Amino acid sequence: MIKINRYQVNKVLREINQNPESFKAYKENAAAFLAKKNLSSEEREAIAKVDFVSLYAAGAHPFILNAFVNRVWEGDRQKLDTEFRSKIAPFGYPDFST
Amino acid sequence: MAKLVEIIGITHNPFLPRLIKAPNPDPVVVKTAQDYEGMRQRMAKARPDVLIVVASDHLNQWFMDNMPAFLVGKAPYTEGPVPSEIRAFGLAPYRAKVDTDVAKGIIVEGSRLGVDFAFSDECTMDHAFTVPLGFVRPEMDLPIVPIWTNVLAEPLPTSRRFYTVGQKLREMIEALPGGTRVGVLSSGHLAVEVGGPKSSNYSSDTEFDRRMMELISAGDGEAVVKEATYERLIKAGNVTPGFLNYVLLMGLAGGAKPDATGLDFPKITAAMHYMVWDVDAGGAQ
Numbered sequence: 001m002i003k004i005n006r007y008q009v010n011k012v013l014r015e016i017n018q019n020p021e022s023f024k025a026y027k028e029n030a031a032a033f034l035a036k037k038n039l040s041s042e043e044r045e046a047i048a049k050v051d052f053v054s055l056y057a058a059g060a061h062p063f064i065l066n067a068f069v070n071r072v073w074e075g076d077r078q079k080l081d082t083e084f085r086s087k088i089a090p091f092g093y094p095d096f097s098t
Numbered sequence: 099m100a101k102l103v104e105i106i107g108i109t110h111n112p113f114l115p116r117l118i119k120a121p122n123p124d125p126v127v128v129k130t131a132q133d134y135e136g137m138r139q140r141m142a143k144a145r146p147d148v149l150i151v152v153a154s155d156h157l158n159q160w161f162m163d164n165m166p167a168f169l170v171g172k173a174p175y176t177e178g179p180v181p182s183e184i185r186a187f188g189l190a191p192y193r194a195k196v197d198t199d200v201a202k203g204i205i206v207e208g209s210r211l212g213v214d215f216a217f218s219d220e221c222t223m224d225h226a227f228t229v230p231l232g233f234v235r236p237e238m239d240l241p242i243v244p245i246w247t248n249v250l251a252e253p254l255p256t257s258r259r260f261y262t263v264g265q266k267l268r269e270m271i272e273a274l275p276g277g278t279r280v281g282v283l284s285s286g287h288l289a290v291e292v293g294g295p296k297s298s299n300y301s302s303d304t305e306f307d308r309r310m311m312e313l314i315s316a317g318d319g320e321a322v323v324k325e326a327t328y329e330r331l332i333k334a335g336n337v338t339p340g341f342l343n344y345v346l347l348m349g350l351a352g353g354a355k356p357d358a359t360g361l362d363f364p365k366i367t368a369a370m371h372y373m374v375w376d377v378d379a380g381g382a383q
Binding site: 007010011014017018020056061062063064065066067069070081084085088089092093096097098 | 156157158161162163180181182186250251252253292293294295296297332336337
């Protein structure tokens with residue numbers, strides 16, 4: 001279980017969702033892209049690995065997180081929704097406020 | 099004195115335009131397309147000179163670095179949706195002139211009446227505006243005044259505040275100079291969950307949907323304000339507070355019963371619905 005600065009994490013996820021250049025930079029070299037952001041090492045690792053379970057549990061905004069995962073996911077998209085729902089379910093509804 | 103002539107509330111479900119155009123559309127979605135064509139006709143019949151559009155922003159434009167509770171757009175033009183939504187949902191663009199005189203009038207009267215709107219001279223609409231406008235005024239020929247509401251970034255204004263802002267908006271409209279005919283279009287949704295454990299291709303709480311539409315149909319604003327607490331909305335689905343825009347409409351209608359409402363459950367997405375007050379046709383007075 002990691003702790004995150006929700007505002008800073010939401011800000012970076014949203015930038016990747018919205019800005020095609022940031023999306024490209026993240027996809028090409030996530031570590032290099034994230035190194036320039038105001039994030040902790042745990043936050044960088046979770047975003048680089050698309051660790052949606054840790055990010056959800058720590059209170060990343062579900063609307064932004066959902067868009068981020070859908071934007072960057074490279075695995076089987078058919079399975080994504082089911083996997084996302086079942087893996088975050090144990091965490092219920094964490095505090096999403098910033 | 100300007101005149102409020104029509105109030106319409108419909109969903110801004112971003113999947114809906116594509117679902118309607120699908121090769122074998124869900125029968126409920128087909129009915130919704132017909133219902134929304136009826137909404138277009140009712141708004142046209144009310145002959146508005148300007149449309150005030152009350153809708154939310156899905157953290158596309160406003161963000162927690164500077165989050166407005168209620169914001170009036172007064173840029174000369176506005177358009178949308180944002181590029182990421184065109185990419186994700188294949189939505190059609192909508193561009194409209196903004197009636198800046200009406201926008202400024204709302205801001206000034208709002209201040210007098212206890213509603214201090216934020217404002218913006220450079221604003222982009224997301225699907226919460228373009229989807230309902232595409233159904234109700236596809237001609238893109240009327241000036242609009244966009245009003246944004248915060249329904250996604252906690253802490254939100256309460257249901258009581260949404261109702262009161264609706265009541266005050268009526269007074270603001272009626273204080274505008276000239277004989278401008280004002281239509282109000284709002285978008286929101288009933289129970290819906292995005293990015294949560296209950297996310298699905300169906301309503302996340304049909305009991306909530308039925309109860310709220312029953313209260314709206316009865317014009318029971320007090321009960322809606324009392325029952326649509328933040329906790330109840332989130333229990334219905336993690337982004338259900340988009341419902342609060344309809345609470346604002348109830349305040350705007352001044353407790354009158356809508357002239358028509360509808361609620362249907364398609365098998366492939368959240369509940370379809372509408373509410374309409376034909377104010378100038380002898381409805382809410």
